Amino acid sequence: MKKYIVLTVFLSFVLLQLPAQQIMPYKNPALPIAERVKDLLSRMTPEEKFWQLFMIPGDLDNVPDSQYSHGIFGFQVSAASKGDAGGQLLNYNTSESGLTLLAKINAIQHYFVEKSRLGIPIIPFDEALHGLVRDGATAFPQAIALAATWDTTLMHNVANAIATETRARGIRDILTPVVNIASDVRWGRTEETYGEDPFLTSEMGVAFVSAFEKMDIITTPKHFIANVGDGGRDSYPIHWNDRLLEEIYLAPFKACIERGGSRSVMTAYNSLDGISCSANSWLLRDELKKKWGFTGFVISDANAVGGAVVLHNTAKDYAEAGKNAINNGLDVIFQTDYQHHKLFIPPFLNGETDTARINEAVARVLQAKFELGLFENPFTPDTLIKALNQNAPHKALALKAAQESIVLLKNSKQVLPFKSNIKTIAVIGEDAGTARLGGYSGKGNGSISILQGLQQRAANKKILYAKGATVLSNDWVVVPANCLHYQQQQGLLGTYFNNIDISGTPAITRIDNQVDFSWTLSTPSPAIKMDFYSARWVGEIQSPVSGAYKIGLDGSDGFRLYINEKLLIDNWQKNSYHTLLTDYYFEKGKSYSIRVEFFEPVGNAHIKLIWTVGANNNWQQQIQEAVNTAKQADIAVVAVGIHEGEFQDRAMLSLPGHQEALIKAIAATGKPVVVVLVGGSAITMQNWLDKVQGVIDVWYPGEQGGYAVADVLLGKYNPAGRLPITFPVNEAQLPLVYNHKSTGRGDDYYNLSGLPLFPFGYGLSYTQFTYANLHFEKDTIATQDAVIATCSVTNTGKFEGDEVVQLYIKDMLSSVARPVMELKGFQRIHLAPGATTTVSFTINPALLSMLNKDMQTVVEPGNFSIMIGASSRDIRLKKVLTVVP
Numbered sequence: 001m002k003k004y005i006v007l008t009v010f011l012s013f014v015l016l017q018l019p020a021q022q023i024m025p026y027k028n029p030a031l032p033i034a035e036r037v038k039d040l041l042s043r044m045t046p047e048e049k050f051w052q053l054f055m056i057p058g059d060l061d062n063v064p065d066s067q068y069s070h071g072i073f074g075f076q077v078s079a080a081s082k083g084d085a086g087g088q089l090l091n092y093n094t095s096e097s098g099l100t101l102l103a104k105i106n107a108i109q110h111y112f113v114e115k116s117r118l119g120i121p122i123i124p125f126d127e128a129l130h131g132l133v134r135d136g137a138t139a140f141p142q143a144i145a146l147a148a149t150w151d152t153t154l155m156h157n158v159a160n161a162i163a164t165e166t167r168a169r170g171i172r173d174i175l176t177p178v179v180n181i182a183s184d185v186r187w188g189r190t191e192e193t194y195g196e197d198p199f200l201t202s203e204m205g206v207a208f209v210s211a212f213e214k215m216d217i218i219t220t221p222k223h224f225i226a227n228v229g230d231g232g233r234d235s236y237p238i239h240w241n242d243r244l245l246e247e248i249y250l251a252p253f254k255a256c257i258e259r260g261g262s263r264s265v266m267t268a269y270n271s272l273d274g275i276s277c278s279a280n281s282w283l284l285r286d287e288l289k290k291k292w293g294f295t296g297f298v299i300s301d302a303n304a305v306g307g308a309v310v311l312h313n314t315a316k317d318y319a320e321a322g323k324n325a326i327n328n329g330l331d332v333i334f335q336t337d338y339q340h341h342k343l344f345i346p347p348f349l350n351g352e353t354d355t356a357r358i359n360e361a362v363a364r365v366l367q368a369k370f371e372l373g374l375f376e377n378p379f380t381p382d383t384l385i386k387a388l389n390q391n392a393p394h395k396a397l398a399l400k401a402a403q404e405s406i407v408l409l410k411n412s413k414q415v416l417p418f419k420s421n422i423k424t425i426a427v428i429g430e431d432a433g434t435a436r437l438g439g440y441s442g443k444g445n446g447s448i449s450i451l452q453g454l455q456q457r458a459a460n461k462k463i464l465y466a467k468g469a470t471v472l473s474n475d476w477v478v479v480p481a482n483c484l485h486y487q488q489q490q491g492l493l494g495t496y497f498n499n500i501d502i503s504g505t506p507a508i509t510r511i512d513n514q515v516d517f518s519w520t521l522s523t524p525s526p527a528i529k530m531d532f533y534s535a536r537w538v539g540e541i542q543s544p545v546s547g548a549y550k551i552g553l554d555g556s557d558g559f560r561l562y563i564n565e566k567l568l569i570d571n572w573q574k575n576s577y578h579t580l581l582t583d584y585y586f587e588k589g590k591s592y593s594i595r596v597e598f599f600e601p602v603g604n605a606h607i608k609l610i611w612t613v614g615a616n617n618n619w620q621q622q623i624q625e626a627v628n629t630a631k632q633a634d635i636a637v638v639a640v641g642i643h644e645g646e647f648q649d650r651a652m653l654s655l656p657g658h659q660e661a662l663i664k665a666i667a668a669t670g671k672p673v674v675v676v677l678v679g680g681s682a683i684t685m686q687n688w689l690d691k692v693q694g695v696i697d698v699w700y701p702g703e704q705g706g707y708a709v710a711d712v713l714l715g716k717y718n719p720a721g722r723l724p725i726t727f728p729v730n731e732a733q734l735p736l737v738y739n740h741k742s743t744g745r746g747d748d749y750y751n752l753s754g755l756p757l758f759p760f761g762y763g764l765s766y767t768q769f770t771y772a773n774l775h776f777e778k779d780t781i782a783t784q785d786a787v788i789a790t791c792s793v794t795n796t797g798k799f800e801g802d803e804v805v806q807l808y809i810k811d812m813l814s815s816v817a818r819p820v821m822e823l824k825g826f827q828r829i830h831l832a833p834g835a836t837t838t839v840s841f842t843i844n845p846a847l848l849s850m851l852n853k854d855m856q857t858v859v860e861p862g863n864f865s866i867m868i869g870a871s872s873r874d875i876r877l878k879k880v881l882t883v884v885p
Contacts, residue, residue: 026375027119033370037363043118045070049362050348052120053326054341055299055334060108071116073332073365074123074173077104098136098169098385105170109378120366121374123218125173128162129192129440130702132174137165138394138703139437139444143178144680145405145699147194147724148763150804151828152207158401159211161394166217168388170380172372173218175266175299179205179252180223182681184735185725186232188648191438191680191700195724196737196760198248199823202255209260216372221256223268223301225249225283232734233649235269243816246851254292263296263368267330269304269311276312278304279321284329297364299332300325305344306335310521318343323353331361392445395704402701402708404802404828407721408694408764415672415693417715417766418635424462426633427451428626428666429659430470431641431678438680438700439645445703450639450676453706458714464633468626468666471641473657474616476550476581479541479609481513485591486539492594494537496524500558500599502534512537515596515609531603537596543586543613552581553596555607562595574601579610586613619658623665630666630673637713638666638692641678653684653731660687667691676709682727685757697721718766718801720828722871727758738872739819761806761823761871767797767833771805771876774868780882783859786844791868791877793839795831804828807841808872809848810865812880816853821872841868848883861885 025031026040044052048070057076060068096104105124113119126132130146131139140146140158149155166174178192179201194201209219226249229236240249256262265288268277277283278300288294308314308321315321322333322344333344347353369375408416418425427450435447448456455463486493491513495506507527515537523530541563543549552569553559556577561569568582586592598607630636640659644650654660667673667688674694677683689695696719698709711717728736730752738760747754774791781787793805807825811818824847827839843866848859861883869875 029376033367036370037366040118040120040366041359041363044362046349046358047345048118049358050345051341052362052365053332053358054344055125055332056338056340057336058338059104060111065115067338068112069116071112071118071120072122074125075108076125077101077108095135098134098165098389099382101134102168102170102380102382102385106379109170113378121369121378123173123369123372123374124171125175126166126171127440128166128174128176129178130438131162131442131444132166132169132171133440133442134169135443136389136445137442138162138392138398139441139447140398141401141405141702141705142191142438142441142680142700144191144193144195144724145701146401147200147204148407148697148699148721149401149404149828150200150722150724150826151404152203154401154404155204155207156211157397159208160215161397163212163215163217164384165388165394166212167215168380168384171217172374173220173264174212175220175222177205177208177219177221178223179221179256180227180268181249181252182228182725183248183737184228184232185653185682185728186650186731186734187228187681188234188644188650189227189439189646190682190725191644192440194252196726197724197739197823198251200724200826201252205252205256206260209256209262213261213263218264218296218368218372219256219260219262220264220266220299221253221262222266223277224253224265224288224298225268225272225277227268227270229270231649234647237271237274239273242855243851246855250287257292257294257296263371265294265296265298266334267298267300267304269301269307271312276304276308276314276325278330279308279314279325279328281328289329295364295367297331297361297368298329300330300334302334302336305330305333319346323347326361327354327357331364395445398702399704399707402698402705403711403717403719405699405701405721406708406712406719407697407723407762408712408719408766409677409697409758409762410689410692410695411764411766412693415635415674416696416713418713422461422634424464424633425454425458426464426466426630426636426671427454427639428466428468428629428636428662429639429676430467431676432637432639433465433467435703435706436641436678436700437702441700447703448706450637450706450709453708453710454637454713457707457710457716464629466622466626466629468622468638469619469658469662470616471657471659472643473619476554476579476610476612477615478514478516479551479611480614483542483544483613484514484539484594485542486511492537492539492596494535496528496533496535498529498533500532500534500601502536502597502599507533515607517605517607519600519603519605532601534597534599536598537594537609539594540591541594542589542591544588545613546586546588548583548585549612550581551584551611552579553607554579554610555598556600556605558599558601559607560597561609563592565593565595572599577606581610581612623658623662626662627665627669630669630671633671635672635674636666636669637674637676638663639676639678642681642683644679644681650681651731653682653728654687655683663688664691674713682725684728684730686729689757697723715766718799720763720765720802720804722761722763722804722806723758724760726756726760729753729755729757739822741817741819755873759871759873761804762873763804763871765797765799765801765803767795767799767801769803769831769870770794770796771868774866774877774879776866776879776881779880780884783861783883783885784845786842787881788840788842789866789868789881790838790840792836793829793831794836795833798833800830800832802828802830803870805839806869806871808867808869808875809843810867811848811850811860812863812865814850814860814862816850818850821867823872843881859883
């Protein structure tokens, strides 16, 4: 690898010494980038242009030398597709060491620089949501946790650390951050966001991307423009008007580009007003490129361009989908397999795709490669990665980020921090013993669980542990392949039909290891017609144990189950989704004939063959063991969590499995109980909140999270995190955000409050703060002027700690309806007991502006309510500022 670096430096020196006419202009670093782009573009064939607009995960292992002679946009090294046939998810190879990964990237770069016809380098890209998803990289708290710090300086420092670890591995583009607005907390990807507010998201986004861009790593904010729709469902279609998009959803992207310097954007899977976001001319050409003047490149989410075919039904095939996307403003098609290029390349070669649009897209990609200096310095030396491997310098920062992110939600009778007379602590819960890091995370470096953190931080106390109830109840399991057989083969014989009554000649016949299928974006096979098919599985089933168990089917109706030719479950109708089980006695090792039948006439099919053999049916015993453990302690810490993630939206926000029963059982012992919430979104608590004394939300706190949680519980750190999302009382209130517009009536239901359980910006402390003396330099300003607002904040309690001072503004009279309040500033301050400080906010025209009825940005004269407080519901100071023409 070092010889490649030396060679590159030598060649660059030689080229600079040659007469200009002997150097191809695009290889001359002395020329302006625009000239180099123009020259290189003029030398490229249509095929070479296509490949600069095509990116995939992969590497050069077992690849013929000629395969990439045309070049390519870039690689996400050593990744492979997984999941259903839609292939939307990626399985990142995080097991390679940093040095191994760097050597591979340098070798790949060498291939393209030396062996492709024009020597165009690639852009190695990866994910870095809260740490690079690679072996040896620091796992910081999840994105929502970083937002909960309400600390942009800390966010910038964390991003700088991630960027350092990214750059050291030779990666030059990250598909990060997620600046979508989490407008509905049922969305499974809420954990990846910075919350529900456009101002907080913008500030956090800018702090994050600017660190990378300053280190010459391209950032790719996503998913443009929204990735959550009705019901909090991922990638659902949206039909929002221009005003809502401009006021809420576009703002963070615009901030990342204009203030943070982001040079790339990733589109969303969903459609906007009927048009796929990856082929939406208004969004990509009119708004992003023309109105904002964006000069970077736009990439699709993985396989999203093909979504026009399999999701939106707006293209007849992949070739047309790709043509439409490029013609309407997309620059780079992101796919998950090399072979996919065959689906997309035809219209790039036969003239169907607009030539000018192709050239513009390629120019944007080449401009980025020149800006990154990849033509002169394509290789990365190994000195930095070696230093990082030896020193692991970012653990202290990971701890600080985890500490700052923790939100104290309840502290009845000051149960926290633990009193000195507490000698024995019961630590209970699966999430206490497992350090979960959240979605889009690497493995971290020696992640510390809550249990480990308490054991090490409270070495002078007795720590007892019981697992109790698990996050997922696991009351049944899919029948495993080794229990299914067909003619001495493992699995069942599956026959599939292009009709819904299992008749005629099968379209395909195959052995399926299990009956465990979700055909959401595809059919069981290309030979099966979309959304109209049936299947039958036959063979034998054997149980590894004897006993009375339950067996059945889980799926979207239209299913039957036979054992020994006896019909046990008959649900041959399409109504909804059901899990049906029936009792059955199995003898160990005995074979029983089995037949499963299924049909699907409209698509979105799910079917599983399930039973209770091997399932966790002893949860009551596990809870009793936890109760017995709690009885031996002075206080109980119950760590509970949620299941979420990409394509894992939650209809119910309560704790899954039997965790609520666990909390109530521990509380019934009479011991003080502190609940530790692990997860990246809101949780409803009406069934148990009044039964416990303390609640803290630790999100996914990263590799040092166990220490941070222990520090908070023991009083070594005073929590000051604040909620970046609203916690509802009940799912019926959703969507529920603090900055909605006036309702025209009230917020309440007749049988439920319209107010949240915990509001946006909420968080308690071990100390108390008072606010006083809100003062403006002047009470009246002109529309083009700014004014400084100040107030004093005093720590009136006994603990030193942080306070997050929040500024909200309400336009009291406007020509169009405005939000009831909007976050427009925040500062995290630290005060010793008895100390007072002055906090100031500059209120400028940008903070007072709005979109008028003609969609023009203006500051309308009138009165503005200036509010300063500790949350969106806890306003301590309020004063009117008058704006005149």
